[in-house]
Structures are given as C-alpha cells and as structure tokens.
Amino acid sequence: MEENLIKTYSGVFLNNQLLFTGDMPQMLEPIRLKALEDFNSLGIPSTKLERYRYTDLLPAFNKKYDFYLKPDQLNFRIEEVFQCDVPQLDMKEVVTVNGFYYQNNSLKGWQPNGTYIGSLRKAMIEVPEVVSQYLNQTYASTDGLLSLNSLLFLDGLFIYVPKNKSLEFPLQLINLLIANNDLFSTQRNLIVLEENASANLVVCDHTLSSVDFLTNHSTEIFAGRNANLSVTMLQNVNNQATHITTTNIHQAHDSRVHTVVLTLHGGTVRNNFNVKLLGEGADNQTHGLYLPDGVQKIDNSVFIEHQAPHCTSNQLFKGILDDKSHAAFTGRIYVSRDAQKTSAYQKCSSLLLTQEAKVNARPQLEIYADDVKCTHGATAGHVNDEAMFYLRSRGISAKEAQFLLMFAFAYEVTQFIPLGDLRFRMEELINKRLRKELGRCHNCQISLS
Amino acid sequence: MLVIKNLHASIDGKEILKGIDLEVKAGEIHAIMGPNGSGKSTLAGVLTGRDYVEVTEGEIWFEGKDLLEMDPEERAREGIFLSFQYPVEIPGVSMISFLRTALNEIRKHRGLQPLSSGDFLKLMREKQQLVEMDAKLTGRSVNEGFSGGEKKRNEIFQMALLEPKLAILDETDSGLDIDALRIVANGVNKLHSPQKATIVITHYQRLLEYIVPDYVHVLYDGRIVKSAGKELALELEQKGYEWLKKEVDAVTD
Numbered sequence: 108m109e110e111n112l113i114k115t116y117s118g119v120f121l122n123n124q125l126l127f128t129g130d131m132p133q134m135l136e137p138i139r140l141k142a143l144e145d146f147n148s149l150g151i152p153s154t155k156l157e158r159y160r161y162t163d164l165l166p167a168f169n170k171k172y173d174f175y176l177k178p179d180q181l182n183f184r185i186e187e188v189f190q191c192d193v194p195q196l197d198m199k200e201v202v203t204v205n206g207f208y209y210q211n212n213s214l215k216g217w218q219p220n221g222t223y224i225g226s227l228r229k230a231m232i233e234v235p236e237v238v239s240q241y242l243n244q245t246y247a248s249t250d251g252l253l254s255l256n257s258l259l260f261l262d263g264l265f266i267y268v269p270k271n272k273s274l275e276f277p278l279q280l281i282n283l284l285i286a287n288n289d290l291f292s293t294q295r296n297l298i299v300l301e302e303n304a305s306a307n308l309v310v311c312d313h314t315l316s317s318v319d320f321l322t323n324h325s326t327e328i329f330a331g332r333n334a335n336l337s338v339t340m341l342q343n344v345n346n347q348a349t350h351i352t353t354t355n356i357h358q359a360h361d362s363r364v365h366t367v368v369l370t371l372h373g374g375t376v377r378n379n380f381n382v383k384l385l386g387e388g389a390d391n392q393t394h395g396l397y398l399p400d401g402v403q404k405i406d407n408s409v410f411i412e413h414q415a416p417h418c419t420s421n422q423l424f425k426g427i428l429d430d431k432s433h434a435a436f437t438g439r440i441y442v443s444r445d446a447q448k449t450s451a452y453q454k455c456s457s458l459l460l461t462q463e464a465k466v467n468a469r470p471q472l473e474i475y476a477d478d479v480k481c482t483h484g485a486t487a488g489h490v491n492d493e494a495m496f497y498l499r500s501r502g503i504s505a506k507e508a509q510f511l512l513m514f515a516f517a518y519e520v521t522q523f524i525p526l527g528d529l530r531f532r533m534e535e536l537i538n539k540r541l542r543k544e545l546g547r548c549h550n551c552q553i554s555l556s
Numbered sequence: 557m558l559v560i561k562n563l564h565a566s567i568d569g570k571e572i573l574k575g576i577d578l579e580v581k582a583g584e585i586h587a588i589m590g591p592n593g594s595g596k597s598t599l600a601g602v603l604t605g606r607d608y609v610e611v612t613e614g615e616i617w618f619e620g621k622d623l624l625e626m627d628p629e630e631r632a633r634e635g636i637f638l639s640f641q642y643p644v645e646i647p648g649v650s651m652i653s654f655l656r657t658a659l660n661e662i663r664k665h666r667g668l669q670p671l672s673s674g675d676f677l678k679l680m681r682e683k684q685q686l687v688e689m690d691a692k693l694t695g696r697s698v699n700e701g702f703s704g705g706e707k708k709r710n711e712i713f714q715m716a717l718l719e720p721k722l723a724i725l726d727e728t729d730s731g732l733d734i735d736a737l738r739i740v741a742n743g744v745n746k747l748h749s750p751q752k753a754t755i756v757i758t759h760y761q762r763l764l765e766y767i768v769p770d771y772v773h774v775l776y777d778g779r780i781v782k783s784a785g786k787e788l789a790l791e792l793e794q795k796g797y798e799w800l801k802k803e804v805d806a807v808t809d
Contacts, residue, residue: 497644497698500604501658501714502632502665515648515697545808 111169113150117143119174120258126176127259132231134239141246141256149251158250161435161467162377162406167321167349172291176261179208185209189283189315200279205286206294206324209260214278222274223267227297230265237267241299245327245355250379253353256325260295263324268304270331277307277526282324284312284344289319296326300334300362308338309529312352314345325353330362332386337525340368341533342376343545346401353379360386360415366461367523368407369533370397371540375404382411384446385419391515396520398540399432406435409453413446413476420450425520425530426457427513429463435467438483444475453483458490458516513541557582557753558603563614565602571612572598574778580722583750587764587789590602590756590775591797596757597641599775600726604638605631610639618722630660633665635721639711639728646698654698655680655717662718683716687743687802705736712743723747724755729763741766761793776804 120127120143128139151168152159185202201224202209208226214224216233225236231238243257249411284292284541300306314320322344330336344350348484350373370376381392399404411420416440426434436455457466466483498508517537539545558580565573568595573596580586590596601609604615605628616623618634626634660670671679684691687709699707705768708728725744729737744767748754756767764772764786772788773780776797781804782788792800 491646493644494646494649496606496628497640497646498636498654498658499628500632500640500647501654502629502661503654504629504661505627507620507657507661508629511649511654512646514744515646518648521627 108473109150109153111163112165113147116151116168116255117146117258122307127261131228131261132235134231134235134242138243138246138257141248141519142254145248146251146254146258146534147430148249149254151255152251155225158408158437161433161437162375162404164349164351164375164377165399167375170289170319170321172289172319172321173286174291175205175207175286178204178210178262184211184467184511185283186206187209189281189313189476198277198279199420201264202281202283203264203291203294205256206292208264220275221269223265224274224278225265226262227265227295228262230267234267237299238265238297241327241329242297242329242330245357247381247384249388250353252351252379255294256323256353256442257294258395259293259323260325261293263297265296266298266306266308268300268306270301271303272301273305274307277309277529278287279311280311282310282312284314284316284322285317285346286318292320292322292324294322294324296324298326298328298336300330300336302332304330304331305335306337306524308336310338311341312344312508314348317345318347318410320344320348320350321349323351326357326365328354328356330356330358330364330389332359333361335362336364338364338366339524339529339533340366341536342368342370342373342411344373345505346372346374346403348373349375349377351377351379353381356382356391358381358382358384358389358391360388361388362386362391365392365523365525365549366394367520368393368395369521370395370399370536371545372406373399373403373405376431377406378408378510380407380409382409382420384411384420385415387415387417389415389418391418391420391423392523393420394520394523395422395425396517396537397426397434398537399426399434400429400543401432402430403432404434405432408437410439411441411451413440413442413449413451414443416447416449418446420452422453423520423523424455425516426466427460428457428458428466429514431461431463433465436485437469437471439471439473440481440483442472447476447478449479449481451479451481451495454485454499456486457488457495458513459487460490490520514538517524517541557619558661560616560703561615563602563616564612565598566610566612567598567608570622572609573602574776575614576778576780577775578687578780580753580755582721582753584771585748585754585756585767585769587769587772588755588775589759589772589789589792591801592759596759596775596776597726600638600724601632603724604628604636605758612703620717629661632711632718632720637715637718637720637723638741639708639715639723639725641727641730643699643702643707644709645700645702647700649698651696651698652680655694657715659717659804665785683713684715686746687713688739705733709736709743712740716743716747719747721751722753722755724757726757727759729755729760737763738766750765761789764789774800776801
C-alpha cells in the first residue's frame with residue numbers, strides 16, 4: 108500500500124517534469140533529484156515512525172486528489188469574496204491561492220526600503236543569487252513529507268530582509284484553499300533575515316470550499332546574527348482538511364525567533380517545527396494553542412537542536428479538547444556537547460472537557476552537555492471544581508464560569524502574541540471559538556469556475 | 557429571611573448535620589460557633605450549594621423560596637454570599653472581568669441594566685476603600701499571589717460590590733492579624749443594615765468583639781446544642797467547649 112503511495116505522489120513529479128524542472132530555474136534541479144531519491148526511500152510517514160505515532164496520515168494520502176500545478180485564472184477578485192478576521196490598520200497583506208502567490212497582490216518584489224516581498228517562483232528568476240543561497244538549505248533527509256514538499260513545490264512567499272533593515276509593517280500572509288474537487292496543495296515559503304534585520308509576520312490558513320484538502324506546506328526561516336522575527340500562525344481550515352505544515356528554522360548568534368501557532372479548526376492538523384540554534388545566545392520561543400472539538404486531530408511536533416552555547420528555547424503548548432477530539436504533542440530537545448549553558452523549557456498541558464477527548468504528550472530530552480538547565484512537563488486534566496464553584500457562588504452561570512476558566516487557560520499562550528491589536532483580535536476569535544460561535548467561513552462555497 | 561428546618565446532611569454517606577433548626581431575620585447577626593468537626597463548614601456548604609454535600613432531610617427557605625432547589629449561581633443572584641474560608645486562586649481570570657461578569661449577572665437578575673465600564677470602575681474604587689484594599693490587586697488575576705490577609709479582604713470587597721441580603725462569613729478571621737481583622741470587621745459592619753442579615757461562622761470569639769452578634773449558636777456533633785445572646789461567646793471563650801460537650805454527651809448518653 109505504501110509503495111503505491113510513493114508511486115502516486117512521485118508520479119505527479121515524473122509525469123510533469125517539464126513543469127517541475129524544465130520550465131523552472133536551474134537551481135531547482137539538484138533539489139528535485141535529491142528529494143525524489145529521498146522520497147522514494149522514505150515514503151509517506153506511517154504511525155510506525157516514532158514521530159508520527161499518534162496521527163495516521165495514510166488515509167488522507169490514500170484519497171484521490173486533483174493536483175494544483177498551474178494557477179487558474181480566477182474569475183473573481185479574492186478581496187471581494189474574502190474578508191480577513193484579523194484586520195489591522197498598519198498591516199499589509201499578501202495572499203496565496205492553493206500554494207501560488209496571488210497575481211493581484213500589491214506587494215511584488217523589491218520594496219522602497221530595500222526589502223523583498225513577493226512570489227518565491229518569481230524571486231528565483233529575479234534574485235537567483237539570494238534565493239539560491241538559502242533555498243532548501245534547512246532540508247534534511249529525515250522526513251518523507253519534507254522530501255515530498257521539496258519535490259512538488261512550485262511557489263510560495265519569499266521575504267528577504269537585508270542587513271540592518273526591517274519590514275516596516277507587520278505582514279500578513281493569507282494562505283487560501285479554494286477548489287471544486289478534492290485538492291492536494293504544496294507550498295514553500297522562504298524567509299530570510301540577515302544580520303540585525305527584523306520582521307513581524309502573521310500567517311493565516313483558510314479553506315474557502317468544503318471539499319477535502321490535503322496540504323503539505325513548508326516554510327524555511329533563516330535568522331541572521333541578532334535578527335528578530337515574530338511569527339503568529341492562525342489555522343482555521345475545514346473539517347475535511349488534512350493540513351500539514353513544516354517550519355524549519357536556522358538561527359545565528361543572538362537571533363530571536365518567536366512563534367505562536369493557534370489552531371482554531373481543522374480536520375487533521377499536523378505541525379512540525381524543526382529549530383536549529385546554531386549561534387551563541389540565540390533564543391527560540393515556540394508556543395501553541397489548539398481548540399479541537401468533534402473528531403478533530405491536532406498534532407504538534409517540535410524538535411529543538413541546541414548546537415551552540417548560551418542559547419535559550421521555550422515551548423508552551425496548551426489545548427482545550429472537546430467531544431472526541433484528539434491532540435498530541437511531541438517535544439524533543441537535543442543539546443549537543445558544545446551547547447553549554449543551555450536553558451531549555453518545555454511544557455504541554457491540556458484541558459479535557461469530556462471523557463472521550465484524548466491527549467498524548469511526549470516531552471523528550473537528549474542532553475550531551477553537562478552545564479545546562481532543562482525542564483519539561485506535561486499535564487492533562489479537567490476544569491478545576493473549586494474554581495468553578497467559586498465563580499458560580501458569585502452569581503456566574505456554570506456555562507460562563509467554564510468559559511472564563513477556559514479563556515484563562517488559553518491566555519497563558521495568547522499573552523505571547525507580540526502585537527497588542529493582533530492579540531486582542533486573536534483573543535476575540537478564541538472567545539468566539541470557545542463559545543462555538545465561530546462560523547465556518549462565510550464564503551465557504553466559492554468555486555473556481 | 558432564612559428558615560432552616562430539621563436539616564440533615566451527609567458527605568460521602570456520613571451524616572454530618574443531624575437536624576438543624578435556625579431562623580435568621582433581616583437586620584440580625586448570628587454567630588455559629590463550635591469545635592472543629594462540628595459541622596460549621598458543612599452548614600455553609602449546604603447554604604451555598606456545594607455539590608459534595610447531600611441533604612438527606614429537612615428544608616431551607618430563603619425569602620419564601622426553596623433554597624435547595626437552586627443552583628449555586630441562583631442562590632448568589634437571590635442574595636446569598638459566602639466569604640470563603642479558603643478563597644480560590646484563578647490564574648488568567650482577571651479580577652475585573654470576574655467581578656464585572658458577576659455583578660452584571662446579579663444586576664440582570666434584579667432587573668437592572670449592566671453597568672458601563674466607567675460606572676463599574678467608579679463603583680470598584682469606592683468599595684475598595686471600604687476594605688482598604690490595594691488598587692493594584694484588582695489589576696491581577698483572581699486571588700493570584702494574594703497574601704492570606706489580602707484574600708480575606710478581597711472576599712469582603714466582593715461582598716461590598718455584590719451587596720447580598722445574607723452574608724455568610726466562613727472562618728473569615730482565621731489567618732488574620734489584628735489590624736487586618738479590624739479592617740475586615742469594620743467593612744462587614746459598614747455593610748450591615750436593617751434589611752440585611754449576617755451569619756458569622758467562627759471557631760474563635762475574637763472576631764465577635766468586632767462584629768457583635770445578636771445571637772450565638774453552638775454547633776456540636778451536627779446539632780445546635782445551645783443558643784443565647786452575645787454573652788454566650790464570652791462564656792465559651794473563658795470556659796472552652798469542653799463543659800458544653802460534657803453537658804450534651806451526658807444528656808444523649
């Protein structure tokens with residue numbers, strides 16, 4: 108069965124080689140070849156693999172999908188049908204549609220202050236000397252999904268912030284999925300911050316049609332010396348979507364990369380974060396909040412490699428699980444022999460609203476240095492009865508009391524969202540979500556033709 | 557205001573209250589005293605609707621309504637307030653959103669409009685002064701990181717804000733130094749009026765020097781074994797509970 112999957116998905120590449128290599132910049136050729144070789148041996152990860160133990164992706168990969176290999180001419184303007192829930196006055200937005208940089212995006216290419224924001228596909232042609240330095244440099248032959256992404260990506264967002272520059276506004280990337288038939292989508296984003304550069308990113312994933320989506324998106328992030336990057340991810344995809352993201356981060360000396368991922372809705376969501384702290388004093392914060400209900404599955408896997416001394420890393424993943432939902436967290440912290448004075452913290456806690464909801468949390472430490480501070484822990488439990496009674500004894504209804512306690516539980520993560528307005532908007536969304544007032548997208552029935 | 561008739565209650569199948577009769581009228585202050593384990597906190601639990609206490613017999617009427625039929629929040633909205641012996645810390649729930657939600661729920665029940673933010677903050681400041689509570693505390697999460705004394709003051713502050721008809725103070729004096737005790741008692745006295753009633757549950761007589769009761773009841777082994785005026789508290793202070801225990805045990809033996 109898995110052999111067939113390899114054939115199906117590598118077949119997409121082999122049957123469309125002109126599209127994937129011939130028509131594409133030459134720098135992709137070695138990337139594709141390596142990816143093909145690796146994918147043929149790794150295949151789609153099954154639950155036999157340690158890292159994928161809790162989420163079976165094979166059923167999703169076994170379905171039939173359309174592959175979106177060329178951007179369609181849309182017969183409507185995205186901005187007419189899609190209103191984002193996270194508007195902010197000083198924020199600028201760019202959109203991708205099924206993995207391709209949207210043609211009407213106002214930001215394309217060099218910006219007045221010397222930064223570059225645009226399509227990755229186009230950047231490979233316009234600024235090959237920059238892109239080739241970084242593209243696929245975080246790649247490792249360890250995960251078939253990453254190999255598959257390297258094999259099949261055709262576009263995505265490219266951001267380049269040169270030395271001492273910063274994006275002068277928070278940038279919102281809205282990844283939209285729109286299709287008439289079940290669709291497989293691949294996307295690659297590349298974010299490069301050179302020395303002392305800084306950027307603030309918001310990434311939103313939305314489905315606009317109620318068909319089955321299988322997405323295999325990946326983002327590469329390079330934070331140069333003393334660079335500062337904040338990424339807030341908001342995932343709100345439909346119940347039939349299997350949404351896979353891989354974020355690979357390389358951090359140099361004294362760089363700071365802070366990520367918060369909020370999963371409001373999704374069928375099966377799998378987030379991989381692979382962080383390498385390569386320079387002294389680098390700081391990584393990766394936090395997550397997930398609020399599944401029904402039979403949704405949310406699986407976060409974080410791998411932090413401390414390769415240099417004096418680095419800090421911190422993860423807090425929290426979930427509120429309703430109905431028969433299932434969440435998993437695997438956190439692996441690796442501290443190499445040279446990474447003395449490492450501080451690494453990791454915590455996962457879950458609030459289970461029903462007896463059927465289930466969570467698996469597996470913190471793992473692998474430490475080869477002797478002078479380090481590492482802690483990890485996991486908790487799972489129900490709403491605190493004493494706190495419930497206290498609130499109710501002041502006149503607050505049981506429902507409202509439970510809501511206040513859930514919101515408080517979530518607040519521990521949302522407080523890490525850096526922009527005040529954004530945090531406020533996100534909290535409103537969480538508020539709606541917890542009260543079950545968050546409708547599916549209003550525009551969920553958009554068709555392509 | 558409150559009528560308790562032949563109240564029996566158990567926890568985990570063990571009978572703790574074995575037939576309590578008590579009537580509290582508007583304007584009165586009742587003290588319920590008794591040795592540890594006599595059922596004082598269980599009585600407070602029954603009145604406020606703790607679900608681990610099972611009422612096996614008897615009735616409780618609050619202003620003509622059947623109290624035992626009500627959820628804890630309904631009791632609060634009807635005007636019953638419990639000052640907790642051990643106030644709960646709730647990280648992440650801000651004092652302000654907690655109090656505003658509570659106050660507006662109670663106002664709604666009384667047919668009043670919700671307070672605007674401005675009016676609410678004004679009211680909060682006013683009531684804070686009553687218990688000399690540090691304004692910084694209301695900027696925090698509910699009871700989080702509060703000292704023992706601050707927690708008890710916070711209880712009385714909430715009472716001032718929610719304006720209950722019947723206040724039940726469960727061991728409000730335990731863990732308070734004399735200055736804090738005076739402030740808390742002072743707050744309770746200022747809030748008392750001919751339309752309101754207070755039940756003070758305490759092990760010690762000390763609090764009753766500041767909050768002077770009209771009646772003192774001694775609870776022992778799940779029953780009220782003696783009721784009298786405020787002088788009974790003094791007598792208990794001087795002689796302890798032993799003489800009463802002996803008296804009661806002699807009768808029941």
